Amino acid sequence: MKAILGYFVLLLLLLSVIIDPINGLFYRPEKWPEPKYNFENNPVTVEGFQLGKALFYDPILSKDSTISCASCHLQYTAFAHVDHPTSHGVDSRVGKRNAPGLMNLAWHPNFHWDGGVLGLNGQAVNPIIHPDEMGSNLEDVLFKLNHNPLYQKEFQKVFNTPQIKTHHLLKALAQFTVSLVSANSKYDQMKRGEAVFSEQEQKGYNLFLAHCNQCHVEPLFTNFKFKANGIGPNNVILDSGRAIITGNPKDAFLFRVPTLRNVEHSFPYMHDGRMGKLRDVVQHYANPNSWSFPISKELKNKENTLSAFEEKDLISFLKTLTDKEFLFNQQYRYFSFEIKN
Amino acid sequence: METLKFYLGSNSGDFILVDAADTGSFNIPLSDSILWIGMDSIANTSGKLEGVFDPLLGMYWAWNTGYIQLKLTGVLIQNHQNFPFEYHIGGYRWPHQTHGKIQLMDTHSIHVNLDELLLLLPIQSHPRIMIPGPMSKAIFTGFISCFE
Numbered sequence: 001m002k003a004i005l006g007y008f009v010l011l012l013l014l015l016s017v018i019i020d021p022i023n024g025l026f027y028r029p030e031k032w033p034e035p036k037y038n039f040e041n042n043p044v045t046v047e048g049f050q051l052g053k054a055l056f057y058d059p060i061l062s063k064d065s066t067i068s069c070a071s072c073h074l075q076y077t078a079f080a081h082v083d084h085p086t087s088h089g090v091d092s093r094v095g096k097r098n099a100p101g102l103m104n105l106a107w108h109p110n111f112h113w114d115g116g117v118l119g120l121n122g123q124a125v126n127p128i129i130h131p132d133e134m135g136s137n138l139e140d141v142l143f144k145l146n147h148n149p150l151y152q153k154e155f156q157k158v159f160n161t162p163q164i165k166t167h168h169l170l171k172a173l174a175q176f177t178v179s180l181v182s183a184n185s186k187y188d189q190m191k192r193g194e195a196v197f198s199e200q201e202q203k204g205y206n207l208f209l210a211h212c213n214q215c216h217v218e219p220l221f222t223n224f225k226f227k228a229n230g231i232g233p234n235n236v237i238l239d240s241g242r243a244i245i246t247g248n249p250k251d252a253f254l255f256r257v258p259t260l261r262n263v264e265h266s267f268p269y270m271h272d273g274r275m276g277k278l279r280d281v282v283q284h285y286a287n288p289n290s291w292s293f294p295i296s297k298e299l300k301n302k303e304n305t306l307s308a309f310e311e312k313d314l315i316s317f318l319k320t321l322t323d324k325e326f327l328f329n330q331q332y333r334y335f336s337f338e339i340k341n
Numbered sequence: 342m343e344t345l346k347f348y349l350g351s352n353s354g355d356f357i358l359v360d361a362a363d364t365g366s367f368n369i370p371l372s373d374s375i376l377w378i379g380m381d382s383i384a385n386t387s388g389k390l391e392g393v394f395d396p397l398l399g400m401y402w403a404w405n406t407g408y409i410q411l412k413l414t415g416v417l418i419q420n421h422q423n424f425p426f427e428y429h430i431g432g433y434r435w436p437h438q439t440h441g442k443i444q445l446m447d448t449h450s451i452h453v454n455l456d457e458l459l460l461l462l463p464i465q466s467h468p469r470i471m472i473p474g475p476m477s478k479a480i481f482t483g484f485i486s487c488f489e
Contacts, residue, residue: 038388110406118406119388125396125403138397166397167390245405246434247474 024331052176078262085273204317230295432473
């Protein structure tokens with residue numbers, strides 16, 4: 001009997017490590033596709049997750065210790081940046097693009113609005129060295145970390161290394177960011193039979209299926225492709241999007257289809273943060289008169305006009321993609337090794 | 342010339358970073374008469390980030406994942422005038438891949454004719470090239486032709 005009980009406890013412990021979203025670690029929601037992230041190369045552990053989280057919230061990564069990842073990626077707004085159309089960094093410098101929300105990154109084939117970054121591990125180099133973001137360099141960051149006894153100890157624990165190197169730093173950060181899984185919105189609960197949509201939400205869902213889901217494919221609500229959004233180049237920031245990466249003029253002004261999960265909270269919208277309200281975006285896509293620039297064929301080839309009622313229905317569905325558990329998950333909150341919390 | 346760094350690969354897919362400022366990097370274990378200059382697309386996108394792939398080495402393109410295959414910086418002095426130049430040459434997407442084979446006549450030493458290379462660089466017209474593309478590819482092809 002005792003042995004059985006022992007196994008049971010062990011099983012529970014194992015389960016809590018593998019699939020329990022409460023401890024904050026990565027898990028694969030039921031019926032979701034195979035993640036793209038290579039977990040074999042960087043297995044997520046409790047210690048690694050904590051270390052990544054501490055680094056994520058620590059301005060030590062910036063040149064003057066003023067900016068952390070969380071400066072532009074705030075949990076309560078799905079790790080997006082709501083105060084500003086585009087990100088801002090050291091010396092109050094302003095970047096070119098809207099800091100996107102961070103969630104379900106394990107399924108991303110590539111990163112950034114232009115898809116230029118091919119792996120989550122390497123992504124973090126960008127904000128660290130970009131002059132408009134953290135404005136630092138890897139030498140300085142590694143020097144600071146290697147002279148910080150708290151970090152030295154934690155890196156030793158996670159990677160069993162006396163010297164912190166670039167890949168240790170990047171893998172630690174990725175253990176935290178890859179764990180940011182959002183899959184418990186009302187929509188998810190409805191799909192699992194745990195919640196029922198209101199009539200309005202259901203109508204909105206039907207509209208979504210008819211007009212939006214060719215690009216915003218379930219369950220991740222993006223197909224990860226690069227599409228023309230019809231808003232045209234920004235007057236101030238010239239940004240040709242995907243073409244910067246491929247060098248192909250056909251890719252000019254194409255940007256990644258963003259996820260719609262937690263979209264209610266991740267305003268402003270579009271790659272340059274031009275639109276402040278969800279309604280603005282819905283109206284823009286539904287109304288060809290608003291297209292000042294070429295738009296993707298998925299929208300162009302369809303009659304998308306929505307009545308004022310339909311707009312409201314669609315928005316009420318989009319709000320079912322809000323995942324409160326994710327936005328307020330204690331495990332994602334500010335953490336530092338110096339301040340025990 | 343201030344910087345001359347490039348990736349050298351063996352047939353078995355190992356790479357080393359040759360740095361003209363570091364004579365230690367000149368000792369290359371040669372076992373084959375065929376060598377590769379630059380990395381193929383697989384190595385560029387492997388996401389290894391360690392050893393010769395460490396972004397710390399200043400050869401990593403963060404915003405457009407991949408590696409600078411050939412870094413050349415310096416100043417050309419001509420008719421008492423200074424012409425600074427800066428070339429970050431790389432790219433693995435077709436048709437602008439910077440990856441090429443060299444056949445060695447002698448497996449004991451490799452010679453690179455830098456005078457010839459300087460003549461090939463478009464220092465007057467394009468003193469800075471930092472992105473993949475036809476210009477990058479042309480400089481890379483020129484660099485390979487300087488191996489004797």
